[in-house]
Amino acid sequence: MKVSQYLLATRRETPNDADIVSHQLMFRAGMVRKVASGLYSWLPTGLRVLRKVENIVREEMDRAGAIELLMPSVQPAELWKESERWDEFGPELLRFRDRHNREFCLGPTHEEIITDIIRNEVRSYKQLPANFYQVQNKFRDEVRPRFGVMRSREFLMKDAYTFHLDDACLKSTYKVMYEAYCKIFDRIGLNYRAVLADSGAIGGSGSHEFHVLAESGEDAIAFSDTSDYAANVEKATCLVADDRVDHSSGDTQQLEEIHTPDVRTMEQICKFLNIDAKQGVKTLIVKGIIDSDGKQPLVALVLRGDHLLNEIKAAAHSLVASPLEFAKDDEINQVIGASPGSIGVVKLNVTMLVDNDASILSDFVCGANRNDYHLTGVNWERDATATEIVDLRNVVEGDISPDGKGKLTIKRGIEVGHIFQLGTKYSEKMKATVLNENGKAITMTMGCYGIGISRIVAAAIEQNHDDRGIIWPDSIAPFQIAIIPMNMHRAHRVRERCEDIYEQLTAAGYDVLFDDRKERPGVLFADSELIGIPHRIVVSERGIDANEAEYKHRTSRDAEQVPFEQLVDYLKGKVNL
């Protein structure tokens, strides 16, 4: 491509609504432009990258035995009502009516449509397992779109769905998909980790997320520093470090009530009593499961002062309402007789779920269930008893890995892929069955597998940039090689030489950007670096005199001189096609 016949659209300045580096650089490099909140146009440079990612995904999916198809982005309400997600999904699902007043939605995902296809087309166990995928725009009406294409409302996604006679078959295909995903991210050249994930509302037994590691990631992921344990912090567990002090000889503190005016938060109580948050306990009041009388009791969740509640773990408990709902202040006052900020575990009249680590404390501090008072020297058994001891908290750096091997470290990641063993959630509701070898109708068991194509583009930039711009891996660069002429508009021989190199490299199959604009060298250099073209050839009069082109990689400091006749072969050794 010659720049004179292309839309480079680079900018020197960053728009003020771009607050992460990938968004800023995608704008400045002329890759995307915002059309409305969460909606972007992909300019030619951006589209080139998007297509490259898409093609790698497509090749690996095909190689793994998946078959491509394409489903509509507009979907009829009937199918969503059948799966009961029409009501479950919430406002993220954009709903509307057509001219005949029939209800539709813009597809945020395609389980319903694919299940409908498969139940109509697949009748025999002999046709299983089946693995279908598509690459398509999805729409989710995000409350707050942000970070450019990282969390936009419309985005490009590869989604695959598999159908099986039984769970064993599902598990083996799941493993094949897991490996295909690893190949995809390896080929793109990203630093990523596969982690255990919460399967969430979608249900099912097994689930992994694939995260690109980056400071700006929205998710926290926990790894063992010695084993291969890795999990989303939402899901991560740890072993309890049992460093309980032995008080069997009775040398504990006395229970004492202290007047603590205006002390409500853990931070305030620590300051007031000059203690560490590890020596305190916080008591969160949430709503419980509605009982047989139709009443909704309150449940207390007890955590060590320095720990954070994991809402997913809490909501998963059989006594706790799901999704998790915090009790309102007046309810708490009514039932417990004290306000939030003064709640504690002693003589607490509701079910008490105590986190593992809170349960091994002794001589700790908590609210007194009396406004403006706290208790010190509290001890389990003697002063209070847990209804149940459970895992309720987010793991933190330094916790013991659940496999007992090593300690957890926590890093941030951008979720770019997610695979699920769905089971029969959709196939059962939508009656997707096949006949088995005995002629009996069997409900198929399903898996689903997503990759955020547009998000990968942003994630790759988050991971690969410097102060001059993007640094693409060869695999997804919009152009692999830039040809930059020096003083071309005065020196015909520079133009001729560039044209010649451009022809040769293009013929060799490379994506080459020949910057033939009448601009000063600084502009040409700056733009090629901003766009992130990994390999750069400079042709100058001086070089022509020496019969040499200059080669430099985007990441290297110094350039190398290469004789013109060796240039193509030289690049073949440097640039991965």
Add this chain to the structure above:
RNA sequence: CGGGGCGUGGCGCAGUCUGGUAGCGCACAUGCUCGGGGUGCAUGUGGUCGGAGGUUCAAAUCCUCUCGCCCCGACCA
């Protein structure tokens, strides 16, 4: 949804408090200049100041309504 902020040429901003008929940088066009890191000079194109209504002799500026965009939001018990 709650809280905060912002809408002025394509982009980044000043002007708004204290009303007087719109300005700067970048980009763009033309000419000269420069020619290995966003050259310099000159000239020029482009904005009914998000929209509607109101106050006023006069509104980007004051008032009312409205639309759009951005940021933050369990962590507290």
